[in-house]
Amino acid sequence: MLARANRIVRADDYRNTVRRGRKSATAHSVVYVRRRDDDAIRFGFIVAKTVGNAVVRNTVRRRLKGVCHELLPGMPAGTDIVIRSLPGSIDVSWSTLLKDISGVVDKVVKA
Helix, strand or coil: CCCHHHECCCHHHHHHHHHHCEEEECCCEEEEEEECCCCCEEEEEEECHHHCCHHHHHHHHHHHHHHHHHHHHHCCCCEEEEEEECCCHHHCCHHHHHHHHHHHHHHHHHC
């Protein structure tokens, strides 16, 4: 579970990350990364109704939170990451989801 300090909670922060951040995509998600001046590492999730009903969306969101919890120790300070889930992401295995998102985040953060 991600602590509140590691979550994006304000709509303006989501908007700024999606509009001004670097974008990269996998088959099951779109990842936006934006650098900031403070020391916090924050994650946000966008899971639209096209992914499924409320139960499916919450399951996808929990899986994404778990992936981000795994990525947290290796992230540089001052990073906002928003992950937009795409339809079909519920059918992906945990290892594939972790590998895809960690690869994209590493590529975007180090670029």
